[in-house]
Amino acid sequence: xxxxxxxxxxxxxxxxxxxxxxxxxxxxxxxxxxxxxxxxxxxxxxxxxxxxxxxxxxxxxxxxxxxxxxxxxxxxxx
Amino acid sequence: xxxxxxxxxxxxxxxxxxxxxxxxxxxxxxxxxxxxxxxxxxxxxxxxxxxxxxxxxxxxxxxxxxxxxxxxxxxxxxxxxxxxxxxxxxxxxxxxxxxxxxxxxxxxxxxxxxxxxxxxxxxxxxxxxxxxxxxxxxxxxxxxxxxxxxxxxxxxxxxxxxxxxxxxxxxxxxxxxxxxxxxxxxxxxxxxxxxxxxxxxxxxxxxxxxxxxxxxxxxxxxxxxxxxxxxxxxxxxxxxxxxxxxxxxxxxxxxxxxxxxxxxxxxxxxxxxxxxxxxxxxxxxxxxxxxxxx
Numbered sequence: 019x020x021x022x023x024x025x026x027x028x029x030x031x032x033x034x035x036x037x038x039x040x041x042x043x044x045x046x047x048x049x050x051x052x053x054x055x056x057x058x059x060x061x062x063x064x065x066x067x068x069x070x071x072x073x074x075x076x077x078x079x080x081x082x083x084x085x086x087x088x089x090x091x092x093x094x095x096x
Numbered sequence: 097x098x099x100x101x102x103x104x105x106x107x108x109x110x111x112x113x114x115x116x117x118x119x120x121x122x123x124x125x126x127x128x129x130x131x132x133x134x135x136x137x138x139x140x141x142x143x144x145x146x147x148x149x150x151x152x153x154x155x156x157x158x159x160x161x162x163x164x165x166x167x168x169x170x171x172x173x174x175x176x177x178x179x180x181x182x183x184x185x186x187x188x189x190x191x192x193x194x195x196x197x198x199x200x201x202x203x204x205x206x207x208x209x210x211x212x213x214x215x216x217x218x219x220x221x222x223x224x225x226x227x228x229x230x231x232x233x234x235x236x237x238x239x240x241x242x243x244x245x246x247x248x249x250x251x252x253x254x255x256x257x258x259x260x261x262x263x264x265x266x267x268x269x270x271x272x273x274x275x276x277x278x279x280x281x282x283x284x285x286x287x288x289x290x291x292x293x294x295x296x297x298x299x300x301x302x303x304x305x306x307x308x309x310x311x312x313x314x315x316x317x318x319x320x321x322x323x324x325x326x327x328x329x330x331x332x333x334x335x336x337x338x339x340x341x342x343x344x345x346x347x348x349x350x351x352x353x354x355x356x357x358x359x360x361x362x363x364x365x366x367x368x369x370x371x372x373x374x375x376x377x378x379x380x381x382x383x384x385x386x387x388x389x390x
Contacts, residue, residue, distance in 0.1 A: 073199070080308070080372055080376050090307060
């Protein structure tokens with residue numbers, strides 16, 4: 019009886035780990051999509067600004083990605 | 097025998113292969129825990145540093161020699177790159193210099209080109225070494241990524257305090273608009289924003305910088321390893337003694353194609369991660385240099 023509870027708890031913690039990263043990745047996934055799409059739009063409108071837009075895009079992606087990375091770290095902490 | 101039964105063993109082998117081990121004892125059980133052990137990651141990290149230094153010293157010497165020769169003979173080749181390798185390296189250095197002046201500014205940027213250049217070339221080379229079977233990427237071990245992010249952290253915190261003074265740097269964490277509000281809002285809202293900005297500047301920045309590099313490289317290596325394991329398990333007569341079967345050959349062939357595609361993608365990731373690490377360091381330095389302006 020006790021053994022099965024321990025096993026169940028281990029299983030639940032694995033599910034929690036999966037959920038922690040999975041849920042943390044949803045928002046940044048959408049966010050990076052928006053950043054990339056808008057950057058593409060801007061580059062199509064003004065190709066001469068492509069270099070600068072790309073630099074800014076990478077910076078914005080890095081900040082958006084930070085949230086997913088926090089979830090990734092949390093996965094190991096649970 | 098079902099090849100999938102062998103897969104867990106393969107994954108275990110893969111994780112062991114990617115863990116931090118003494119460089120001369122690949123069969124050690126478990127990762128190294130005691131300090132001051134020459135590990136496989138340290139050895140390959142030193143290799144990538146030495147290669148970067150050797151490349152730059154060699155090219156710089158050739159450029160100097162050509163410059164002197166051109167000045168003596170009066171030929172117009174003084175500013176041309178000395179050979180094909182020098183051309184590539186010059187393009188790389190120019191790339192870093194443009195990044196520094198674009199992000200940090202015309203005046204303060206050039207001072208940080210050596211730091212950013214060392215970061216970029218060391219990380220990109222060590223990432224490529226990590227893609228050679230047997231080689232290890234310095235950022236592929238979490239400690240290595242933390243060390244790189246730690247250097248970046250020390251630099252931008254030091255620059256922030258040196259340029260703005262201890263009080264000025266901490267004060268600049270709160271936006272100027274909030275600082276000019278009436279007293280209760282200034283303390284309440286200002287204190288809240290200060291706490292948020294403090295955590296995000298001093299804790300989250302180095303954390304994300306190191307985790308980004310580590311997670312991308314580690315995940316990439318695991319994906320390559322899993323596809324390689326699938327190829328060796330499913331192709332008949334390689335490892336599982338599967339014998340001829342259409343399914344085995346099919347899965348093996350698809351895995352092989354994906355392995356090659358993912359390898360190409362990892363080459364791209366190796367470059368992109370070095371670029372992102374460098375440009376984020378530049379952005380953080382910029383926010384420290386110009387802290388008093390916002």
